[in-house]
Amino acid sequence: MNGPDKLRRGSITGQWKQLGLVGVPVSKGQKKDGTEKGPASLRDGGLVERLTDIGCDVKDYGDADFGEVNEDQCYDNVKNPRSVAQGTLKTADMVEQALRTEGHCLAIGGDHSMAIGTIMGHARVNPDMAVLWIDAHADINTPLTSDSGNIHGMPLSFLAKELDQYVPHMPGGWEDIQACISVEQIAWIGLRDVDPGERKIIEKYDMNAFSMQEVDRYGIREVLEKAIKAVDPDGDKPIHVSFDVDAMDPAHTPSTGTPVSGGLSVREMSYIAEEVADTGRLAMVDVAEVNPNLGSKQDVDNTVKSAIDIAARFFGNRRQGLCPPDYDIPVVPKNIRRSSIQTTRQEIVKHLS
Numbered sequence: 586m587n588g589p590d591k592l593r594r595g596s597i598t599g600q601w602k603q604l605g606l607v608g609v610p611v612s613k614g615q616k617k618d619g620t621e622k623g624p625a626s627l628r629d630g631g632l633v634e635r636l637t638d639i640g641c642d643v644k645d646y647g648d649a650d651f652g653e654v655n656e657d658q659c660y661d662n663v664k665n666p667r668s669v670a671q672g673t674l675k676t677a678d679m680v681e682q683a684l685r686t687e688g689h690c691l692a693i694g695g696d697h698s699m700a701i702g703t704i705m706g707h708a709r710v711n712p713d714m715a716v717l718w719i720d721a722h723a724d725i726n727t728p729l730t731s732d733s734g735n736i737h738g739m740p741l742s743f744l745a746k747e748l749d750q751y752v753p754h755m756p757g758g759w760e761d762i763q764a765c766i767s768v769e770q771i772a773w774i775g776l777r778d779v780d781p782g783e784r785k786i787i788e789k790y791d792m793n794a795f796s797m798q799e800v801d802r803y804g805i806r807e808v809l810e811k812a813i814k815a816v817d818p819d820g821d822k823p824i825h826v827s828f829d830v831d832a833m834d835p836a837h838t839p840s841t842g843t844p845v846s847g848g849l850s851v852r853e854m855s856y857i858a859e860e861v862a863d864t865g866r867l868a869m870v871d872v873a874e875v876n877p878n879l880g881s882k883q884d885v886d887n888t889v890k891s892a893i894d895i896a897a898r899f900f901g902n903r904r905q906g907l908c909p910p911d912y913d914i915p916v917v918p919k920n921i922r923r924s925s926i927q928t929t930r931q932e933i934v935k936h937l938s
């Protein structure tokens with residue numbers, strides 16, 4: 586081969602021309618206020634500009650309206666079931682519309698209960714999607730296996746058809762939320778805090794769960810390859826990435842509600858994003874669990890920066906660099922003497938104008 590993967594990779598921007606952005610300002614899936622401000626913190630941090638710079642044509646669909654639910658009593662131990670259900674249905678509609686219109690979608694949360702709506706909406710368009718769930722947590726507790734009662738620890742139990750028998754039918758909108766994917770469509774990367782009921786489900790259904798132990802044993806390259814092979818053996822499925830920022834080490838994403846030490850490095854996470862982008866099959870990304878209420882200003886800035894960096898990598902930004910399709914190396918006109926770079930530049934500008 587001639588140079589590092591020269592033939593396989595282009596370096597031109599604009600692979601994802603059209604991209605719908607959907608904000609999912611949910612915080613009722615867990616107990617800490619602040620994730621409802623996640624979408625605003627990512628927009629204020631320059632997310633759209635970053636995506637535009639790398640050649641994306643971003644259409645911002647705004648935020649799903651989570652409204653206010655009066656007296657959202659617990660269902661058994663499940664907290665805020667009606668609030669989450671109501672916003673989930675709105676999220677699903679917006680994601681569906683964004684995907685149908687733009688072809689690609691980036692959903693920014695919000696706690697990870699956001700993914701019930703994003704995957705539901707995505708499944709209406711691509712029911713055969715492959716889901717890569719990048720997270721310290723498995724988020725597949727059922728309401729009955731969950732100790733916390735927080736819905737952000739349960740989204741996959743509502744989404745996986747095989748688990749229907751374990752999930753109670755809750756009131757207040759949940760009748761419209763139906764499981765839409767199979768356990769075989771899901772692979773996790775980054776796990777390091779898995780509850781007993783979750784571990785049981787993973788083993789019972791022989792699910793594709795890659796913990797940090799596998800990352801340490803095989804390296805991120807092999808783990809990612811195995812994960813993609815597991816959910817997309819023929820390499821022809823649309824890919825949904827659900828990225829919980831707590832998958833990364835808290836050194837990079839400290840402002841999140843349930844940080845767990847020993848997470849993915851910037852390099853490992855960048856590698857995942859670049860390689861998934863390179864498949865050409867990425868349809869949608871969720872960015873979950875940014876909580877600007879937690880930590881110092883520096884912590885929040887670091888978290889927002891990491892989240893934006895990774896989101897941009899999923900949509901085409903590469904560590905090797907990019908150049909716009911119409912970029913040309915500036916030529917020095919023959920009649921201009923090279924006295925110094927400074928004057929050359931000025932003279933070229935003069936010459937051109």
Ligand SMILES: NC(=[NH2+])NCCC[C@H](N)C(=O)O
Nearest residue numbers: 697722726733735737738843
């Ligand atoms: N999306 C997340 N950060 N989830 C954390 C879940 C923690 C724990 N497993 C629970 O069920 O409550």
Ligand SMILES: [Mn+2]
Nearest residue numbers: 721722829831
């Ligand atoms: Mn998590």
Ligand SMILES: [Mn+2]
Nearest residue numbers: 697720724829
């Ligand atoms: Mn999560």
